[in-house]
Amino acid sequence: MRLARPRIRPLAILAAPILVIAAVPVIAQNSGPPGAPDRARVAAGTYAADPGHTMVVWEVDHFGFSKYSGIFGDVTGTLAIDPANLAAARLDVTIPVAKVTTASAGLTAHLLRAGKDGGKPDFFGAAPADAKFVSTKIVLDDDGDEAKVTGNLTLNGVTKPVTLDVDFHGAGTNPYNKKATVGFQAEGKIKRSDFGITFGIPAVSDEVELEIHAAFEKQ
Template sequence: MRRIAPLAVLALAVVAVPVVIAQAPGAPGAPDKTRVTAGTYAADVNHTMVVWEVDHFGFSKYTGIFGDVSGTLVIDPANPAASKVDVTIPVSKVTTASAGLTGHLLRAGKDGGKPDFFGPAPADAKFVSTRVVLDDDGDEAKVTGKLTLNGVTKDVTLDVDFHGAGTNPYNKKETIGFQAETTIRRSDFGITMAIPAVSDAVELEIHAAFEKQ
């Protein structure tokens, strides 16, 4: 009986697991374009971020995050190519896995000289779209816009994927999510410290959620 009891409990657990999974609610968002409604949406600052990655000395990739991204998206499913996005990225809130490196990114230049990277009080970065080109399925797009970083403005094109849409169960707001990728060269924006030991190319991965206003 002592052996049979544990086996019975295990068998019951195996049978119960699929039942629990079947009863679990699905995610409120889904990659369904019919859920998107026209209007102006504001970035969810708590769930929108820009992840950056550089090559460090040819030994490894190093990653950091710009969070608290704010801004607006204007979209109309009947004319998605006319969509407009305008977002602000607070460079001063950059974070990495190392407190020392984060401090280095934001410290003043030596003896009053030019900062190595952003400096102690960097201006916010900004991206304003100028053109949206959708693929045939309408769930991917190339979004071109003006990126201003470190006081320099350049044209940048994002490869954007529609991630999902639905109603946030907590605040009841219609929400749209996207992810996007691009690569920039930091030297184009006057940030040249340690090139080429630390790569000039910076890979950007954007995760964005927008809530209808």
């Protein structure tokens, strides 16, 4: 008795390589991300901020009803770092205030609106200067993966010292451009009145909470 040979359908033949290709990114994902919180992965040198993956998130209290936040993106600048002497690291970044964005087109426009009849704008105005942060002091914790970074923040034409609580997020090689990359996250608080931005206080809080996510690529 002859056994019937199984029929191989054309669609099954086409589907097989597609399934294999589709599985490749899944396998890559299962091997873990390219970066890890391992100080041994940090190479000494000068790094440039990755504008597409560096942002400053700000948050204020609105009328005591809710928190409201916005983002400064496209951050540029440099980080000079040596894992053998982390306290000597130097950070110099520029934040384009004119590119501020919020979840509301109307509020974003208000932030960048010119002053009425040539007067002082409520917030940043129509052509705000870039903000800048330059570190002046770094104090590490005992493990070396957290630090208090103090620097001079220039915003709205005013320069004031600001201290950020910074956590080392990870380091490794970017799989796309093959550059050594380090990443950090930081938190801090400022009073906007210190920088001459007083509109709406106290209904809209004077205190501004900052949450920063930053990636730097070795040059």
